[in-house]
Every structure is written in C-alpha cells, then in structure tokens.
Amino acid sequence: MHRSADFPRLNARMNCSNCGKKSKCKGCVSKCFPVPLTKEQVKRILESFDSNGDGRLSKQELKDAFYYIGSQFPRWRVAQALHRADGDHDGYISQGEMYGLVEYVWQCGYTIS
Known part of the structure; x- marks a missing residue:
C-alpha cells in the first residue's frame, strides 16, 4: 500500500533550488522551477502502489499511481503504459516488465513542483 511518508506530495511546493526558501521566493535572480522525477523515484513510486503485494501492478494500481503523480488523464496513461510495457499482454505489469x-x-516528464 502507498505510504505518503515515503514520498513528498508531488504537487506540493518544494524549496527553491537556488536559495532554499519556499517557491516564489523574492531574493533569487532566476525563478523557481519544477524538478523532474528521476527514474529511481518513478520506480519507487510505482512499486509503492502494489497494494496487494503480488509483485505486479494491475490497471487500478497503475491508475492510482498516475493519479498520484499528477496525470490529468490517468485512464489514458494506463492504456498507453500497458500497450508499451505489458509484453505478455496479461493486463498486469510484472517485475520483468517494470x-x-x-x-x-519517466519520458512523460512528470515533475515535483
């Protein structure tokens, strides 16, 4: 099951990369900007949504994960993800397909902002 303590809320304001203050700080020359998720962060987030612990991600678990990372169209993203990553076409993403x-x-470009 997903544990919110493991990951920051992705749509929450993070600290400025220049000065460390909260977003929209007034002292920086450059504006604060969203930080892309790393592949490792993406993997940890996805694995955290294996709610039944079977080592596979179902359509609903994928939908919940896409919703969590901020997808505006999580059902469509699930369909695209299964089309691209589900090699055996069983409707689940197994460890080998992760x-x-x-x-x-990662290529979708989700960020922490």
Missing part, C-alpha cells in the same frame, strides 16, 4: 513502465513514465 523497466519498460519506468521508461514510459
């Missing part, structure tokens, strides 16, 4: 899923999600 690399393809992580690549797809």
